[in-house]
Amino acid sequence: xxxxxxxxxxxxxxxxxxxxxxxxxxxxxxxxxxxxxxxxxxxxxxxxxxxxxxxxxxxxxxxxxxxxxxxxxxxxxxxxxxxxxxxxxxxxxxxxxxxxxxxxxxxxxxxxxxxxxxxxxxxxxxxxxxxxxxxxxxxxxxxxxxxxxxxxxxxxxxxxxxxxxxxxxxxxxxxxxxxxxxxxxxxxxxxxxxxxxxxxxxxxxxxxxxxxxxxxxxxxxxxxxxxxxxxxxxxxxxxxxxxxx
Numbered sequence: 001x002x003x004x005x006x007x008x009x010x011x012x013x014x015x016x017x018x019x020x021x022x023x024x025x026x027x028x029x030x031x032x033x034x035x036x037x038x039x040x041x042x043x044x045x046x047x048x049x050x051x052x053x054x055x056x057x058x059x060x061x062x063x064x065x066x067x068x069x070x071x072x073x074x075x076x077x078x079x080x081x082x083x084x085x086x087x088x089x090x091x092x093x094x095x096x097x098x099x100x101x102x103x104x105x106x107x108x109x110x111x112x113x114x115x116x117x118x119x120x121x122x123x124x125x126x127x128x129x130x131x132x133x134x135x136x137x138x139x140x141x142x143x144x145x146x147x148x149x150x151x152x153x154x155x156x157x158x159x160x161x162x163x164x165x166x167x168x169x170x171x172x173x174x175x176x177x178x179x180x181x182x183x184x185x186x187x188x189x190x191x192x193x194x195x196x197x198x199x200x201x202x203x204x205x206x207x208x209x210x211x212x213x214x215x216x217x218x219x220x221x222x223x224x225x226x227x228x229x230x231x232x233x234x235x236x237x238x239x240x241x242x243x244x245x
Contacts, residue, residue, distance in 0.1 A: 003095045007103025026115040030064045037182050057123045058209035059181035061116050065143040066201050068115040073108025074151025078164050097240050108148030116140055136211035142225055143204040149232035156239035180205040200228040
């Protein structure tokens, strides 16, 4: 953990210098989603006894955790590896590979939590029925970890900056609108529902929404999200070992 924190420290120093600008830019998209869907299209819609505004806020939090954790870890590593070439120094340092992988992923977790909490504070001003419980905190932390390691895996596999943009277009963009963020997965046809359950954002949205609205918790979604975390962790470890040979 000490070695991982050493890897993380340089990224934290860079974040400390420009955190106000970072929060402003990362909050723009979720706030626009909130206005467009929560106040615009969703005004007057009832979702099983819950207002659409209360329904959509946990989904936007899950979406914020995904995008900021992925970009916070993946984009940073991609630039360090392909542009500055500074990641090679980490590989040559007397640091274990798991510590390098964890240190590079943790900056995504930190960024994801900061952005999610900032959006949540804004949401509290307009939504009175959002509950912050221990399961909600655990679900948010696991979501940030899962998508941060996905970002690290993508950055380790990318051969150019365009590859990261392609990954975002092919993977993150479909999850943004199909991961149960803005609609209930239970309302779609069975075949499409099974496909949506294969997306990690779907399980993050389901668990965070249930925890925030004080509904029965879908622990199966928490377990599936944890399995995705292990999958991305293992994939990142394999990619890192292949690079270090």
